[in-house]
Amino acid sequence: MASQDTIRFISERCDGCGDCMTACAKAKGSASRVAIVAGSDGGWEMALCRQCGDPKCVANCPAGALDKHRDSGIVDWFKDLCVDCHLCTVGCVYGGIVFDPAAGHVQKCDMCDGSPACVPACDKGALEHLSAAGRLHEIHADKEDMFVPGLSACQGCNSELLIRHTMRRIGRNSVVAAPPGCIPGMGTVGYNGQTGAKMPIFHPLLTNTAAMLGGVKRQYERKGRDVTVVALAGDGGAVDVGFQSLSGAAERGERVLFICVDNEGYMNTGMQASGSTTFGSWTSTTPVGEIGRGKSTDGKYLPQLLMGHGCAYVATASTAFLDDYHAKLEKALEASRTGFAYLHVHAPCPTGWRFPAAMTTEVCRRQVETNFVTLWEFTPEDGLCFTRGVGRPRPVSDYVGMIGKYKHLGPAELERIQASVHRRVEVLQGFRRRSTAAG
């Protein structure tokens, strides 16, 4: 699923009139870059660039003439660099980039500077201009932001983004627990009689969030009231001292939604290492010195452990893929009506990991592109399903190189990280159901 702009074709609405092609040709002063073609079932299909998240045309280009733009997400073609080999057209399964004999080179959709001419030209409604932000805005814009404007998270922190999105969706009929960590630290629970939240919120112990919420839920169930109970916990309150109560509540199937916002350490109190801190990481308790080389062991991978607890739903998520997160949040909320639901959201920390605040979303994306973070969901019925493919990842050095906490690492250590990334993907693939795992 693309996280940025794309055009959606709804084939059942298309009558093959070709108005879109006319509009495109007119807008571009050349042959149309979209093409209506006969579908195999007697309907119509559209050859169109999807502005893929993982574009094969770019991967195939030997000349660097195609590139996915960092900000817009649009796959750009550069005439000056193109060597007319047409390998890009072989890579694209959508017919989104094709040779134009009249022009003498390939052509592709460039989204018309954010306002594609084809979309309004279609009076059948068969074309929709989709952007992740637009989609999310459409669904959530009218919902109330459940936190005050003045939360004091660090610049570039994606936890604030995450909790605002989450609670905007869940709304007031909820009880939230935010154990000690960055989330209460930014003022959600409050100080001296003032609060940063509009729904009931509690500052439980670092150790007892899941058990405490289980008790809240049981009482509301007893009273016949449908209240959503949510944990907004850090990794310490889930992976480390919070693990026992989390494990127990999951095993009991308490009707709780537990969200772990994993910034791989105790960032709120000065970047001490946690069980979730990954191998090689500098932290204030795994420092780098004459002898020290950062954390000497791998991080504990909690979402995998939760699969062994009989949870109704377990998923991982990244804020670089917010529509994926929202889809999982929906499923997790539904699952938490009948059992324990667990969401593990990766939260790179610009302050504690040493990267520029403006880079957070790019770091999140790179984690996923390198398989350092994988996006998947698990239910006992369907097993594990990757919600973003794990084939052909970028080398993990593309991610590690962005982060200051890894800057002391040498080739051998990088190799170890790369090997453990591969191993984890293999292990996760083993959780797929046999029937779907085939191939």
Next chain:
Amino acid sequence: MNQLVNSSRKIVCDGNEAAARAVVLARPDVVSVFPITPQSSLVESLSQFVADGVLTAELINAEGEHSVLSALQGACLAGARTYTATSGPGLAFMFEPYIRTPGLRLPMVVSLVTRDMLSPQCVWGGQQDAMTVRECGWIQVYCENVQEVLDTVIMAFKLAEHKDVLLPVNVCHDGNYLSYAVSRIELPAAEMVDGFLGEPDVNWHIALDPDRPMAVDPLTGGTGPGGAASFVGYRKSQVRGMANALEVFSDIHVEWGERFGRHWAPLVEEYRLEDADYAIVTIGSMTGAGKDAVDAARERGEKVGLIKVKTYRPFPRDAIIAALGKVKAAGIVDRSVSFAWDCGPLHQDVMTTLFASPHRLALVGFIGGLAGADITSEHFQRVIELTAQAARGDVSASPIWLNEHD
């Protein structure tokens, strides 16, 4: 007591079952349990009552005592009347949420089936667990016998939930001697207990409820504006609630006596003290043997009485001063130790209390009954002899370890 004042019935059970039956009568909303010796049969009884539909509470079989109390905190914040029980190492594991509960002003009832603390490794009774947490802000009351366990667990809910108190209550009954000792007791009729306790109203002051959204326990204190005053305000009201418990619990005992015909001393019981020259001071189940020893000594012409401490936290200073004001010497028997003071905790509290009184008397400290050891009539006979000797001016060095040669 021969004439039934209500539709109560008589049954035979041990202290653990009596506590469980009291819980049934108190109709809690949420009960969370984790078994530990010597409390296990109590939570087994509760589980069976739930399985039989006798107790309709939500039962949470948590994975440890830490989660037991945490789940109850959540339930209580959502408006539930709550109960659990624990012992020794279980209480130690529960400590983190335990010490937070009074500050949250959550009116829970938790039975402590008292057990000595390891190490040395032991699974037997002793009050070291309860005494270790005597300064955590929980109300602590100690029971003498199985009937008192049942009556006190019910009364404890009324005490905890009283709006002038709003604090959690530990009802302590001695491991082994009360947990497993079987007696004939009177079981009050359910509707009479309903009338006595009323509907729970436990989270009117602090709640996790979408109908009354609030931040529960935001950071308080520090040197920021109003921080210190705010924290002091909370702490002071907590201390005041604790102090209020003495009078409230006394009133509750009067009402209990009127409704159910059993009159227990709420704070301190004075036994044969009117004309006594000296007294022994007891706490918990040892009191029974102590009273027998006092009776026997009285028959020999000894002018000895007994002071039983029921409410230990808050410490009933005025009642202790009033009782000790009648005698010239006291022998204080503890079932645990104060490591800091080379005496028993009760002994230490009595000494502290006497400083506020002009009355001076000789005190002798005894420590007995550790790790399941019995404190027999013979042991109490020795206590009485040494206290009598102290009353005559010959005060033995304390503490005297009653089971040292057993």
